[in-house]
Every structure is written in C-alpha cells, then in structure tokens.
Amino acid sequence: MPRTISRDTQLCMSLSGRPGNFGTRFQNYLYQALDLDFVYKAFTTRDLPAAIGGIRALGIRGSAVSMPFKEACIPLLDELDASAAAIQSVNTIVADNGWLKGYNTDYSAVASLLASHAVPKDIHFALRGSGGMAKAVASAFRDSGLRHGTIVARNPDTGQALARGCGYEWRAEPGDEKPQMLVNVTPLGMEGGHEATALAFTREQVQAADWIFDVVALPVETPLIQLARELGKPVITGAEVIVLQAVEQFVLYTGVRPEAELIEKAAEFARG
Incomplete structure (x- = not known):
C-alpha cells in the first residue's frame, strides 16, 4: 500500500524551467520500495530566490536543479561541494537544519559513463x-x-x-x-x-x-x-545520465544506496 503522508514525512523536490515526470516517478518508486518516509514533487518557478528561501524555511530535505537554474542558484546557497564548486554549476541542493549545500551529480554520472563505455x-x-x-x-x-x-x-x-x-x-x-x-x-x-x-x-x-x-x-x-x-x-544516452545522477541524488537525500536491480526497476517505472 502507498505510504501515508504525515507531518514527519520529508519532502524532496525539483526546480526546473520545464518540469518532467522522470525524477518524481523514480524517487517516489524508491521511497515506496524501501519504505522510506519521503515524498518527491516537481516544481517550476519565476522567483528563484523565493523558491530557494522556501527550501530553507520549510525544512525541505533536498531539491534537484535543472535548466535554467543550475548557475543562478549558486549565490543563494550556503556552501558548495567540491563537485559543484569546481565547475560552478549545481544540480542538487541538500538542506541540513536550514543550511543549503550544492552538489553536482551530473558530473559524476558522465565520468562514470565514459569509463563504463x-x-x-x-x-x-x-x-x-x-x-x-x-x-x-x-x-x-x-x-x-x-x-x-x-x-x-x-x-x-x-x-x-x-x-x-x-x-x-x-x-x-x-x-x-x-x-x-x-x-x-x-x-x-x-x-x-x-x-x-x-x-x-x-x-x-x-x-x-x-x-x-x-x-x-x-x-x-x-x-x-x-x-x-x-x-x-555506439551511443551514450541522456537516459543513462539521468538514472545515474538521480541515484546519487537519492543517496544524498536519504543516506540509502539502492541495489542495482531495484534501480533498474525504478528507471523502467519512471520511463513508463
């Protein structure tokens, strides 16, 4: 059965100029499969400072960041992980007690694909x-x-x-x-x-x-x-990138790394 959302449920989200469904379906599938008290929702905004302020003020656990906000969000954060600081681009925000730290899991996903291919x-x-x-x-x-x-x-x-x-x-x-x-x-x-x-x-x-x-x-x-x-x-696809980077986001939010078989099931569900 679907988990009942309560006051203790942790919210994760995404900010994108053109929101899609992949991240929402992927993350929520894993939360359900692993019985984690999280929920994920995609958003867009015309007021980025207010949106980032909302993450901080409302105790939202984390947010994926897509075009066109990956660079514009940086001045609004408290800290950058080395993965984001080196390239001055953020695709993931993690909040700890109101402290917002930016990461870039796109970078690690691409590096991994170059090696695996x-x-x-x-x-x-x-x-x-x-x-x-x-x-x-x-x-x-x-x-x-x-x-x-x-x-x-x-x-x-x-x-x-x-x-x-x-x-x-x-x-x-x-x-x-x-x-x-x-x-x-x-x-x-x-x-x-x-x-x-x-x-x-x-x-x-x-x-x-x-x-x-x-x-x-x-x-x-x-x-x-x-x-x-x-x-x-031979091809490398964006579908491969989105799965790898989304897994790393999931780990940053929850501290849990899913098994490969479950990741593949989540990806298949998210594409459906």
Whole structure:
C-alpha cells in the first residue's frame, strides 16, 4: 500500500524551467520500495530566490536543479561541494537544519559513463552547448583524460570561458569538421521543445563519427540517438545520465544506496 503522508514525512523536490515526470516517478518508486518516509514533487518557478528561501524555511530535505537554474542558484546557497564548486554549476541542493549545500551529480554520472563505455582518451570530440550541464559534461571529459575537444556554442562569452577553463578549443557553429565523438548538451531534440525534431549535428557528421552522446533524456530516443542507431554508431544516452545522477541524488537525500536491480526497476517505472 502507498505510504501515508504525515507531518514527519520529508519532502524532496525539483526546480526546473520545464518540469518532467522522470525524477518524481523514480524517487517516489524508491521511497515506496524501501519504505522510506519521503515524498518527491516537481516544481517550476519565476522567483528563484523565493523558491530557494522556501527550501530553507520549510525544512525541505533536498531539491534537484535543472535548466535554467543550475548557475543562478549558486549565490543563494550556503556552501558548495567540491563537485559543484569546481565547475560552478549545481544540480542538487541538500538542506541540513536550514543550511543549503550544492552538489553536482551530473558530473559524476558522465565520468562514470565514459569509463563504463570505455571511451578512448585520445578521441577528438565536439561538445555543443555552454550552459550549466555543459560545464558538468566538459569538466567530466577533461578530468577523465580526454584532451582533444571543441566547445561549440553561439554565445562567445560562455563558450570561450568553458573552452578556456577546460583546455579545449571553441567555435560558434559546428561547421563542416567531422570529430570522432559528437556530444549534444543543448535542448535540441528535447521532447516538448520548439526544436524537438532538430539535430545538433549534421547527418554527415554523425555518419563520420565513432561515438554519439546526447545528454537530452526525454525522449529516450532523441532524433540524434535515433540517427546514430540507424547508422550503427555506439551511443551514450541522456537516459543513462539521468538514472545515474538521480541515484546519487537519492543517496544524498536519504543516506540509502539502492541495489542495482531495484534501480533498474525504478528507471523502467519512471520511463513508463
């Protein structure tokens, strides 16, 4: 039976410009399966300081943070974990007696996937995007030993800053170069967006690449991932990233690490 919510139930939440259902379904499935007195709810806001103040004032245990709040929330927090301080991007807030600490579990998820997929360290990649998630991905690439990369971003300020900070090149558009690995860290191809059918790279570039990595998690099979599979390319998907980072958030909130089999069941339920 579903757990009865009481005054002692701990609330966890998410803040996103475009809330989805994955985190809510994933976290609540695990709370139920492990008989934990927690509940999770997704929110959006037009008043970020008030929303962060609410986390502090109401004793909310933690919050996931998505676009466009990953960098904007930093001045509103009390402390940054090393995972967030190094890249100045937060995707998780944990509250302890009103003290708000920011973490970045995107970074650890991407680093883990690069290792588990055995991506060669000498590969040349192009990463499209320069926002908070792009910082996490580019930093994970750098710290995993991938030295040859290009940041593709129309915004010269954020694009050049990210490239400079990670030791990569920068260019405003993908152009006609054909890197060995293509990485999309933009909303292109995102479900419900105005560019849901768009590709971050050309078909020719996908055809020439050895690896495709799309951080967009919904839909699971983005246009870029669909094309890559059609062409027989190895892929890393946003669906993989979202599960790994969500597990780490769950551990930060509850102190409990679920077994792998239960994580897979929760992920399957969340996608349903």
